[in-house]
Amino acid sequence: MITPQFPVDEQERLSAVQSYHLLDTLPEKDFDNITALTANICVVPISLVTLLDADRNFLKSHYGISFNETPRNISFCGHAILDEANIFIIEDARKDPRFKDNPLVSDMNAVFYAGVRLINSEGYPLGTLCIFDTKPRKLSKSKKKALIALAYQVVNLFEAKKRNRMLLEVQQELKEKNEELKNFAGIVSHDMKMPLANMIITSDMLRSKYGTLLDDQGKKYLDYIKQSSFTLSEYITGLLEHYESDHTASLNSEVFDSHDLLEEIIELLNINIDCEINLPEENIEMHANKVALGQIMLNIVGNSLKYNDKKKIKIDINCVEKNGFYHFKITDNGMGIPKEKIAHIFDLFTTTDILDRNGKKGNGIGLSTVKKLVNKLGGEIEVFSEMKKGTTFQFSIKKNSNLNVDNKEMKN
Numbered sequence: 001m002i003t004p005q006f007p008v009d010e011q012e013r014l015s016a017v018q019s020y021h022l023l024d025t026l027p028e029k030d031f032d033n034i035t036a037l038t039a040n041i042c043v044v045p046i047s048l049v050t051l052l053d054a055d056r057n058f059l060k061s062h063y064g065i066s067f068n069e070t071p072r073n074i075s076f077c078g079h080a081i082l083d084e085a086n087i088f089i090i091e092d093a094r095k096d097p098r099f100k101d102n103p104l105v106s107d108m109n110a111v112f113y114a115g116v117r118l119i120n121s122e123g124y125p126l127g128t129l130c131i132f133d134t135k136p137r138k139l140s141k142s143k144k145k146a147l148i149a150l151a152y153q154v155v156n157l158f159e160a161k162k163r164n165r166m167l168l169e170v171q172q173e174l175k176e177k178n179e180e181l182k183n184f185a186g187i188v189s190h191d192m193k194m195p196l197a198n199m200i201i202t203s204d205m206l207r208s209k210y211g212t213l214l215d216d217q218g219k220k221y222l223d224y225i226k227q228s229s230f231t232l233s234e235y236i237t238g239l240l241e242h243y244e245s246d247h248t249a250s251l252n253s254e255v256f257d258s259h260d261l262l263e264e265i266i267e268l269l270n271i272n273i274d275c276e277i278n279l280p281e282e283n284i285e286m287h288a289n290k291v292a293l294g295q296i297m298l299n300i301v302g303n304s305l306k307y308n309d310k311k312k313i314k315i316d317i318n319c320v321e322k323n324g325f326y327h328f329k330i331t332d333n334g335m336g337i338p339k340e341k342i343a344h345i346f347d348l349f350t351t352t353d354i355l356d357r358n359g360k361k362g363n364g365i366g367l368s369t370v371k372k373l374v375n376k377l378g379g380e381i382e383v384f385s386e387m388k389k390g391t392t393f394q395f396s397i398k399k400n401s402n403l404n405v406d407n408k409e410m411k412n
Contacts, residue, residue, distance in 0.1 A: 001101040004078030009124070016124040017051055020162050023058050030157055031061035034150055038131060039063050041146045042139065044112070046132035049154055050077045051118075057127070064132075074102050076132075080115040081125035087144055088128075089114045092136035109134045114144075116151035121159060129154050182244075192236055199229040231360065245292075245369050249376030253400035254290045258319050258326075259283040261290060265297045269305065275313040277301075284321055287400045292373050299366045300330050300393050306356040307391075308334035325379060325396045336387035345383055346371040370395075 007013055017023070031049050039047035046064035050057050057075040059068045072078050079098060080088040090113040093099035104110040115130030129151040139147075203226040207219065214222070262279050271277075286293075304315045310333055318329040337345060337352055344350045348368040355361055374381045378398030385391040 001074070002098040003073045004075065005082060007082060007125075013124045013126075014054055016120055016122060017053065017126050020051075020120075020126070020158050021165060022060055022158070022161070023051060023053055025060070027061060031154070032063070034129070034154055034157075035061040035063035038129065038147065038150050041150075042114075042131050042143050044131040044133045046110075048128075048130050048132075049118075050075075050127040050130060052077055052081060052125075052127045060127075070104070074104055076104070076110070076113045077115055077128045077130060080128050080130065081117055083117075086148055087114060087116050087139075089139060091138060094136075111135055112137050114139050114147060116148050118151060118155050118158065120155060126155075126158065193233065196229045196233045196236075200226055200233075203229070231363075234363065245295075245372045245376070248292045248295060249289065249373055251289055251291050253288055256286055256288075256290050257283050258286055261286070261294060262297065262317060265294060265301060268298060269302060271305065273305070273313065274311060275305065275315070277315045277317065279317055280319045282320075284319055284326070286321075286326060288326060288397055289377060289400070292377055293397060296370050296373050296395070296397075297328075297330075299370050303366065304330065304332035304334055304391070306358070306360075306362075307352075307354065308332060309357055310334070321399065324399050326399060327394070327396045329392060329394050331390060331392040333390045336389055337383065337385040337391055338387060339385075342383060342385060346381070 035047040035049055039045065044064075046062075048059050048063070048065075049061040050059055052058075052072060052075070055072050057070045057072055057077050059065075059070075062068055076090065076093075076099070090096055090099060093102065093105045093111050093113060099105050099113075102110075110132050112133035112135065113130060115128035117125040118127050118129060119125050129147065131147070203222045207214075207222050211219065259279055266277060301315060301317075305313060314333045316329075316331045318331075320327050335354055338354075341350075341352045345352070346367050347364070349364040350368075351362045351364040353361070371381055374395045374397060379396035381393065381395035383391060383393050
């Protein structure tokens with residue numbers, strides 16, 4: 001018996017083998033299907049997918065035998081990976097000086113062997129797809145082609161599993177980074193709320209106590225401080241809502257009436273201007289995430305109020321249930337959205353550059369949060385607008401039909 005030599009680039013080859021994370025893994029149907037098919041096509045009792053490790057030959061799939069590794073120094077595959085032919089064939093190992101005293105031959109009657117190297121995209125032979133028989137034989141041209149083609153599919157499986165694993169690692173890393181960002185945003189936002197509140201209160205106290213000593217310019221500076229504090233506070237609130245939207249969208253669904261929800265939204269908006277809001281004619285019993293839907297409606301209707309320069313604001317709200325979805329339509333007579341801005345209106349931090357009725361500029365967070373929530377609730381959203389005439393938002397959310405009937409009783 002002759003022990004197989006090591007390739008000149010053995011360390012690099014071993015690193016390539018380890019990069020697939022397949023050593024010492026459990027059997028997988030994808031590989032077992034290939035070895036079973038290989039054995040049947042070639043009419044042999046044994047077929048293997050092997051990975052050649054530093055001191056062993058690990059059998060990722062083994063058809064016809066019960067063990068899953070052998071020492072590398074007696075492996076046929078150790079010789080096969082050194083041969084640059086398309087297929088490495090030993091017709092009778094008993095007559096070959098490299099194998100005639102090999103325990104696999106003498107003890108297990110491994111007489112015939114044919115193996116195709118599993119070469120990865122970097123050119124390293126990772127192992128083989130191989131077959132054994134207990135008697136001498138030749139391999140027909142068609143069977144050789146089949147063995148080579150199946151080996152190619154094994155490599156494709158290796159690469160696909162490696163890509164999937166790397167994708168999962170990236171997804172996990174992104175998830176962890178996103179959680180860190182959420183936590184950071186939550187902590188910073190919370191810590192900034194109190195100083196901003198203090199700034200607003202302090203500016204009011206300064207005006208009240210020292211207002212008579214300040215000239216008009218000084219009073220304007222106080223107004224700037226107060227207004228800037230309010231703007232930053234709204235910005236922070238928007239960020240918190242955006243980063244907490246995943247949690248909001250995951251809240252349990254409830255049974256509630258559409259009119260009740262919309263009336264609650266109108267009450268929260270505390271409207272003190274001339275405004276006509278027309279609710280849907282039909283009051284629908286809804287099965288959905290009430291908190292998330294309320295946040296969506298609060299933002300859209302709130303925008304219809306803010307970005308409206310008419311003496312009398314008019315907002316029409318429509319809601320219908322169709323094909324397992326709730327479809328909403330909110331139309332206003334406001335300022336409208338510039339045509340070139342509509343395509344990006346739901347992008348985070350994107351604004352229209354239009355000042356609202358109080359002369360303030362938006363922060364580009366609210367509508368991004370709205371779209372995120374709508375998508376999380378299984379729906380879609382779109383916007384239509386014409387400058388100086390008004391804007392229409394249309395969105396859908398999926399009806400949750402798996403609610404316990406007791407929810408309705410709890411609501412009542």
